Amino acid sequence: MTQxxxxxxxxxxxxxxxxxxxxxxxVVGAGNVFAGEAIEARHRGDITGAFKGxxxxxxxxxxxxxxxxxxxxxxxxxxxxTPYGGGTGLVGGGVAAPGGLVLAMERMxxxxxxxxxxxTMTVEAGCVLQVAQEAAEAEGLILPLxxxxxxxxxxxxxxxxxxxxMRVLRWGMMRDMVLGLEVVLADGxxxxxxxxxxxxxxxYHWKQxxxxxxxxxxxVTRAVLRLRPAPTTSQTxxxxxxxxxxxxxxxxxxxxxxxxxxxxxxxxxxDFFDVLTEAQAYKRPRPLPGGAPLYALIExxxxxxxxxxxxxxxxxxxxxxDGLVLDAVVAASERQRLDLFAVRDELGExxxxxxxxxxxxxSMALADMPRFIAASDxxxxxxxxxxxxxxxxHAGDGNxxxxxxxxxxxxxxxxxxxTAVYTAVRAVGGSVxxxxxxxxxxxxxxxxxxxxxxxxxxxxxxxxxxxHNLMNPGKVLPPA
Amino acid sequence: MTQxxxxxxxxxxxxxxxxxxxxxxxVVGAGNVFAGEAIEARHRGDITGAFKGxxxxxxxxxxxxxxxxxxxxxxxxxxxxTPYGGGTGLVGGGVAAPGGLVLAMERMxxxxxxxxxxxTMTVEAGCVLQVAQEAAEAEGLILPLxxxxxxxxxxxxxxxxxxxxMRVLRWGMMRDMVLGLEVVLADGxxxxxxxxxxxxxxxYHWKQxxxxxxxxxxxVTRAVLRLRPAPTTSQTxxxxxxxxxxxxxxxxxxxxxxxxxxxxxxxxxxDFFDVLTEAQAYKRPRPLPGGAPLYALIExxxxxxxxxxxxxxxxxxxxxxDGLVLDAVVAASERQRLDLFAVRDELGExxxxxxxxxxxxxSMALADMPRFIAASDxxxxxxxxxxxxxxxxHAGDGNxxxxxxxxxxxxxxxxxxxTAVYTAVRAVGGSVxxxxxxxxxxxxxxxxxxxxxxxxxxxxxxxxxxxHNLMNPGKVLPPA
Numbered sequence: 001m002t003q004x005x006x007x008x009x010x011x012x013x014x015x016x017x018x019x020x021x022x023x024x025x026x027v028v029g030a031g032n033v034f035a036g037e038a039i040e041a042r043h044r045g046d047i048t049g050a051f052k053g054x055x056x057x058x059x060x061x062x063x064x065x066x067x068x069x070x071x072x073x074x075x076x077x078x079x080x081x082t083p084y085g086g087g088t089g090l091v092g093g094g095v096a097a098p099g100g101l102v103l104a105m106e107r108m109x110x111x112x113x114x115x116x117x118x119x120t121m122t123v124e125a126g127c128v129l130q131v132a133q134e135a136a137e138a139e140g141l142i143l144p145l146x147x148x149x150x151x152x153x154x155x156x157x158x159x160x161x162x163x164x165x166m167r168v169l170r171w172g173m174m175r176d177m178v179l180g181l182e183v184v185l186a187d188g189x190x191x192x193x194x195x196x197x198x199x200x201x202x203x204y205h206w207k208q209x210x211x212x213x214x215x216x217x218x219x220v221t222r223a224v225l226r227l228r229p230a231p232t233t234s235q236t237x238x239x240x241x242x243x244x245x246x247x248x249x250x251x252x253x254x255x256x257x258x259x260x261x262x263x264x265x266x267x268x269x270x271d272f273f274d275v276l277t278e279a280q281a282y283k284r285p286r287p288l289p290g291g292a293p294l295y296a297l298i299e300x301x302x303x304x305x306x307x308x309x310x311x312x313x314x315x316x317x318x319x320x321x322d323g324l325v326l327d328a329v330v331a332a333s334e335r336q337r338l339d340l341f342a343v344r345d346e347l348g349e350x351x352x353x354x355x356x357x358x359x360x361x362x363s364m365a366l367a368d369m370p371r372f373i374a375a376s377d378x379x380x381x382x383x384x385x386x387x388x389x390x391x392x393x394h395a396g397d398g399n400x401x402x403x404x405x406x407x408x409x410x411x412x413x414x415x416x417x418x419t420a421v422y423t424a425v426r427a428v429g430g431s432v433x434x435x436x437x438x439x440x441x442x443x444x445x446x447x448x449x450x451x452x453x454x455x456x457x458x459x460x461x462x463x464x465x466x467x468h469n470l471m472n473p474g475k476v477l478p479p480a
Numbered sequence: 481m482t483q484x485x486x487x488x489x490x491x492x493x494x495x496x497x498x499x500x501x502x503x504x505x506x507v508v509g510a511g512n513v514f515a516g517e518a519i520e521a522r523h524r525g526d527i528t529g530a531f532k533g534x535x536x537x538x539x540x541x542x543x544x545x546x547x548x549x550x551x552x553x554x555x556x557x558x559x560x561x562t563p564y565g566g567g568t569g570l571v572g573g574g575v576a577a578p579g580g581l582v583l584a585m586e587r588m589x590x591x592x593x594x595x596x597x598x599x600t601m602t603v604e605a606g607c608v609l610q611v612a613q614e615a616a617e618a619e620g621l622i623l624p625l626x627x628x629x630x631x632x633x634x635x636x637x638x639x640x641x642x643x644x645x646m647r648v649l650r651w652g653m654m655r656d657m658v659l660g661l662e663v664v665l666a667d668g669x670x671x672x673x674x675x676x677x678x679x680x681x682x683x684y685h686w687k688q689x690x691x692x693x694x695x696x697x698x699x700v701t702r703a704v705l706r707l708r709p710a711p712t713t714s715q716t717x718x719x720x721x722x723x724x725x726x727x728x729x730x731x732x733x734x735x736x737x738x739x740x741x742x743x744x745x746x747x748x749x750x751d752f753f754d755v756l757t758e759a760q761a762y763k764r765p766r767p768l769p770g771g772a773p774l775y776a777l778i779e780x781x782x783x784x785x786x787x788x789x790x791x792x793x794x795x796x797x798x799x800x801x802d803g804l805v806l807d808a809v810v811a812a813s814e815r816q817r818l819d820l821f822a823v824r825d826e827l828g829e830x831x832x833x834x835x836x837x838x839x840x841x842x843s844m845a846l847a848d849m850p851r852f853i854a855a856s857d858x859x860x861x862x863x864x865x866x867x868x869x870x871x872x873x874h875a876g877d878g879n880x881x882x883x884x885x886x887x888x889x890x891x892x893x894x895x896x897x898x899t900a901v902y903t904a905v906r907a908v909g910g911s912v913x914x915x916x917x918x919x920x921x922x923x924x925x926x927x928x929x930x931x932x933x934x935x936x937x938x939x940x941x942x943x944x945x946x947x948h949n950l951m952n953p954g955k956v957l958p959p960a
Contacts, residue, residue: 117728117847118878162681170740173679176656191933197843198877199653199914201642201692202926203956204938208688212681229736248597256709259782260650260740302739307787363677367597397678398598434679446682453671458684464944476683 012080012099013056020077024059027069032060032107042087043102046095051440053096055082062107064182064190064221071219072188074101075470081186082472083215085157086128088149090359091439093161093214097473103219105156111135112222118196119227120179125156125220132225141227144171144263148345156220162212164435166345169255169396170263170301171228173435174211180224181207186217186466194224209461214437215472217465231301235312236264236331238340239319240292244370246324247294251366251396253324254298257315261308264299266344267395269373272403275390276343279350284339287329296395297344299337344392354388354405358417363399364430372400372428379420380404387417399434415444422448443478492560492579493536500557504539507549512540512587522567523582526575531920533576535562542587544662544670544701551699552668554581555950561666562952563695565637566608568629570839571919573641573694577953583699585636591615592702598676599707600659605636605700612705621707624651624743628825636700642692644915646825649735649876650743650781651708653915654691660704661687666697666946674704689941694917695952697945711781715792716811718820719799720772724850726804727774731846731876733804734778737795741788744779746824747875749853752883755870756823759830764819767809776875777824779817824872834868836889838897840882841873844910849880852908859900860884867897879914895924902928923958 014020017035024033034040035057043058045051056079061067074081080100087094096102105126112122116139123132129143130150136143145158147165157163159181163174171177180194193207210217241247247267255262268276273295277286288295302308312330319325331337351357364372373391380387384406393400404417422432422445432438432445447455458477462469494500497515504513514520515537523538525531536559541547554561560580567574576582585606592602596619603612609623610630616623625638627645637643639661643654651657660674673687690697721727727747735742748756753775757766768775782788792810799805811817831837844852853871860867864886873880884897902912902925912918912925927935938957942949 115845118845120845162685164679164681168679172656175685176652185937189933189936191937192931193934195909195911196845196878197909197911197914199644199648199843199874199879200911200929201644201915201917202911202913202922203918203930203934204697204941205642205655205688205692206934206937206941208685209941212685217684229732231739232736252709256712256783259711259784259788303736304739304791307791308739311784311787363679365595365598365600365676394679399679429675429677431675431677431680431682433682434677435681437681438683442682449680450683451672453669454673454683454686456669457665457671457686460944461684461686461689461941464940 012097014077014079017056020073020079021057023073024057024070027073028059028061028066034058043084043096043104046089046092047087048090048092051092051095054098055096055102056099058102058104060104060107064184064192067103067184067219067221068188068190070101070103071184071186075187075468078468078470080470080473081219083156083160083219085126085154085160086149086152088153089157089161089439090436091441093437093439093472093475094157095440105154108221114139114141114227115196120196121225121227122180122194122222123155123225124222125154125159127155129153129155129158136227137230140230142230143177143225143227145174145177148347155223159211159220159223160213160215161437164394164397164399166266166394167263168394169265170260175208177226178207178211178223179226181210181220182222183210183218183220186468186471194222196224198226212437214439214476216462216476217471231303233302233305233308234299234337235309236299236337236340237316237328238287238343239296239298239316239325240288240327241294241296242323242326243293247296247395248366250319250324253319254315257311258300261300261302262298263301264297265396266297267393268295268297268344269391270294272390272392276350279353280342280346284342287340287343288327292326297340351403354403356405356409358404358409358414360402360404360421361399361434361436362402362421362425362430362432363397363434364425364428366395366398368428368430369395369400372424372430375427376402376421376424379424380417383416383420397434418445425449438476440475446478492577494557494559497536500553500559501537503553504537504550507553508539508541508546514538523564523576523584526569526572527567528570528572531572531575534578535576535582536579538582538584540584540587544664544672547583547664547699547701548668548670550583551664551666555667555948558948558950560950560953561699563636563640563699565606565634565640566629566632568633569637569641569919570916571921573917573919573952573955574637575920585634588701594619594621594707595676600676601705601707602660602674602702603635603705604702605634605639607635609633609635609638616707617710620710622710623657623705623707625654625657628827635703639691639700639703640693640695641917644874644877644879646746646874647743648874649745650740655688657706658687658691658703659706661690661700662702663690663698663700666948666951674702676704678706692917694919694956696942696956697951711783713782713785713788714779714817715789716779716817716820717796717808718767718823719776719778719796719805720768720807721774721776722803722806723773727776727875728846730799730804733799734795737791738780741780741782742778743781744777745876746777747873748775748777748824749871750774752870752872756830759833760822760826764822767820767823768807772806777820831883834883834885836885838884838889838894840884840901841879841914841916842882842901842905842910842912843877843879843914844905844908846875846878848908848910849875852880852904852910855907856882856901856904859904860897863896863900877914898925905929918956920955926958
């Protein structure tokens with residue numbers, strides 16, 4: 001009944017899918033194998049709408065053992081395998097290979113354990129980030145990873161993407177939170193090291209390879225994440241800055257004064273700040289008037305109820321006296337705190353008016369940002385004089401987001417804009433992707449900030465771990 | 481003239497070494513190629529005295545290009561290559577393979593650049609850690625890695641070992657400081673990514689594989705390290721604790737109260753504390769009287785001159801009121817600070833009296849330490865009732881050092897003691913090495929805390945990167 005007419009069969013689909021489906025059903029149950037019309041729309045495309053996938057089958061395993069068995073069946077049939085988490089990737093990394101198998105991880109969504117003494121969470125890959133965050137909070141702990149897609153992105157996706165977000169400045173990226181890891185290799189082998197130890201120099205740190213590999217080296221099934229005691233105070237502000245130089249000086253000084261408590265430092269150029277605050281004006285007042293050269297959302301998290309607020313205010317007052325900060329609004333309640341974060345974080349409505357958009361997540365040394373912005377803006381405007389370009393990002397990490405709107409886009413137009421931006425990022429020795437990864441979207445550009453030797457080394461690793469190129473093929477590495 | 485009689489030729493030496501030596505001399509100059517009698521003692525053994533190497537040649541390259549050329553010559557002759565840094569490794573990882581080539585990195589010792597805006601240091605692999613630390617300090621910055629061997633260990637060795645030390649609690653291990661990395665692969669290919677960006681998700685994070693690989697996957701030649709603004713205040717104390725439970729509660733509470741400023745938390749059991757303070761009594765008074773269940777050296781680093789000392793004292797006072805801390809001595813000067821550190825750090829004299837010793841650097845979840853100690857002590861004493869066992873370590877990281885003295889040792893005796901300790905560490909799900917690595921010493925034991933699947937995966941990576949097994953062969957991975 002799932003036998004498709006030849007004309008309906010996605011490219012790459014095995015001629016006789018039925019025996020494979022039967023084998024898969026025997027592993028995960030008939031209710032967790034989907035083919036043909038039964039495949040949901042989300043498994044045929046991606047959140048950006050830029051990429052279409054035509055998988056021949058979607059499978060929902062419930063355990064690591066089931067993942068292993070599914071991978072073995074797929075490997076025997078030479079069926080490409082693409083893991084699917086929350087579907088929030090921005091570069092097409094979760095889009096199925098033609099005719100391939102989608103491994104939808106949503107049933108593997110359990111929090112296996114929170115260890116209050118080791119300060120760890122053992123969790124399955126399909127668990128939604130926010131669910132994991134809230135489980136940690138309920139125990140007086142935090143899982144520090146935080147990003148806009150928290151409500152749908154999964155832990156497995158966060159690991160595959162080495163997710164960043166709003167608090168990298170203090171706690172690092174997903175890589176820095178992964179203590180133990182379990183993966184299923186391309187031949188179905190389960191490699192499980194669900195350790196809680198913070199330090200382990202016994203042999204190669206193989207887990208590091210799978211973090212940020214976008215599912216191309218194996219399937220992440222479970223992880224042990226490092227938690228921290230939850231801070232008990234927060235100081236949050238949006239500030240207007242005198243300029244870029246002032247911003248970097250203030251960042252440096254506040255980092256020093258706050259001794260590592262500074263958790264968030266999100267720069268917003270006026271192009272971004274104005275568009276966001278205007279789009280949100282119907283529901284919340286502008287936090288600060290426009291007209292400043294630069295804005296930042298900053299947050300410090302601490303534990304000294306008596307002192308933290310006072311120190312934060314002092315630092316702001318000093319920075320205003322020094323002329324670094326022109327104006328500031330400090331949250332006086334949790335409600336106000338969330339309102340301030342929304343200015344930076346609630347992109348949906350503001351971006352809707354700009355669509356179609358082309359988004360970037362480049363990185364560089366912080367001091368190079370003005371030079372980069374001038375060059376990339378000029379490059380874009382050479383072809384698109386009326387381009388709208390919003391600049392914002394995790395400045396403390398050297399990570400700049402650009403959102404570019406040039407009207408209707410084609411592949412060629414997008415490529416032109418990308419070329420302008422990546423030419424500028426290459427010139428400052430930066431990276432074409434700080435956070436989002438390569439996926440399908442940046443295949444043409446990974447070589448702009450990685451050398452041929454680096455790409456050759458990556459291919460060597462890929463071939464060693466996945467000799468038949470079955471794990472999320474076509475992503476990350478362009479054809480040699 | 482360097483033609484050796486057959487009987488003098490170390491095992492594995494090519495029958496005709498001379499053409500190889502000539503080729504090497506052409507690359508690095510005749511003054512930087514050593515063979516036969518000209519090979520220094522340090523390149524024939526290691527600091528522990530446990531391992532003997534019999535290299536056929538020692539080469540001192542001056543640049544990455546020279547390393548590459550040397551590796552190509554060695555690879556063509558199938559000569560094993562062992563990188564040699566400061567020679568401070570404790571597990572034989574830097575001991576030459578029989579008849580192999582030692583790549584002595586001492587001429588590659590330059591600090592290439594300190595970037596005050598990016599907060600980075602670009603440095604050659606042969607630079608001594610302390611030299612790098614002092615160069616950072618001279619610029620108002622710190623390279624946070626710190627360990628006892630700072631005066632001779634090199635940056636390349638620190639990277640190869642993924643060094644830990646005294647401040648991992650706050651700033652992580654060497655891995656967390658490496659932004660850019662340059663390596664020479666087994667075929668002589670230079671892979672150079674001397675980037676200063678903090679975030680780079682463009683493709684596989686290949687650099688992670690070489691960090692902690694003990695030179696078995698390639699030669700580290702240069703790196704870009706992340707620096708931090710130097711803290712301006714320090715609060716240092718040795719404290720007596722009411723017990724292990726009290727120690728973990730105090731660690732957790734002080735970490736929270738100090739909001740990440742806590743940089744060092746070194747637990748010392750009385751067995752260690754008494755031996756160290758007695759051995760040092762002739763030159764400095766005991767910081768605290770004996771008799772307490774547990775001691776700790778703790779340090780917080782900060783930037784609030786008015787407030788930091790006061791907060792630290794408050795935390796200690798509260799902990800004494802709560803019965804967690806029984807007694808404390810706080811450093812009132814830099815001189816006193818160094819004296820307190822020496823109690824933990826100056827091991828030489830105290831250990832001399834115990835030699836021969838067997839040292840361990842196991843890790844586990846902190847809460848498991850008492851159970852581990854009871855089991856490993858019992859295991860050792862079953863065979864060696866009079867064993868002296870000192871317990872100390874980077875408790876905040878779950879990293880426990882054991883120094884064991886059982887009288888004269890043979891390989892068999894050492895193996896018995898190791899078996900007792902590693903049996904106990906396996907039982908708590910820990911690691912046989914938190915810091916020192918596997919080298920030659922732990923080849924028999926890596927499989928005790930790594931699964932067969934992990935070892936197979938490591939072998940796959942090794943074979944992919946070093947198909948002829950020339951890069952520091954015989955280390956890390958036991959024969960399959």
